Amino acid sequence: MTDDQRTLTEDQRQQAELLWAYHQMHHQVRPVDAAIGLGSHDLGVPAYCARLYRAGLFPILVFTGGPNPTVPERFPRGEAVHFREHAIELGVPDEAILVEPKARNTGQNITFSREALSGAGVTVKRVMLISMPYMERRSFATARKLWPEADVICASEPLEFDDYLKSIGDEKLVTDQLVGDLQRVIEYPGLGFAIEQHVPGDARAAFESLIRDGFTGRLIH
CATH class of the missing domain: 3.40.50.620 (HUPs)
Structure with missing residues (x-):
């Protein structure tokens, strides 16, 4: 994907949606302090x-x-x-x-x-x-x-992936962020910034595939 072509292929969309699902915790919203x-x-x-x-x-x-x-x-x-x-x-x-x-x-x-x-x-x-x-x-x-x-x-905000893409209006930006956030989930525990989180194999494979496709704008190195 070039910088001026900011829409995803179908395969990239499927990979990005795997990361989207992984990043959400699915907590029940309830009263807090x-x-x-x-x-x-x-x-x-x-x-x-x-x-x-x-x-x-x-x-x-x-x-x-x-x-x-x-x-x-x-x-x-x-x-x-x-x-x-x-x-x-x-x-x-x-x-x-x-x-x-x-x-x-x-x-x-x-x-x-x-x-x-x-x-x-x-x-x-x-x-x-x-x-x-x-x-x-x-x-x-x-x-x-x-x-x-x-x-x-x-x-x-409870949005489906496609609706979120439309709300932001930049599919490459969103996918860069999905990839960058997963890199941080993986690496930050070793730096003392966060607790460890299990990353399923399909999410890790999607992450690596999207990096190969150039979605690297939010990687930390």
């Missing part, structure tokens, strides 16, 4: 945060993230700031939102959000991480490493 909206390039995250807040699943919400590393021009004032504004437009009261604008990676998202909640006097035994669909597993593994005493629930 607080939620963390993890910064990204996707406004579906704050939209889903607002939906779950309005459903009464948590009383307070942290948006976390500085400039987006993939598309910095998308949120020039930082992910958390733009996510907060979008959530307020969708009915979340300002007083229910904490903004953490410094984090540059998922580990910092978790650590700095935890500090923000503690600083606000919020006791958290159960926390919900709300992310892009393909970021669930990596955020779960990171939180379990850095916040082991918390009961972690992962949630994301």
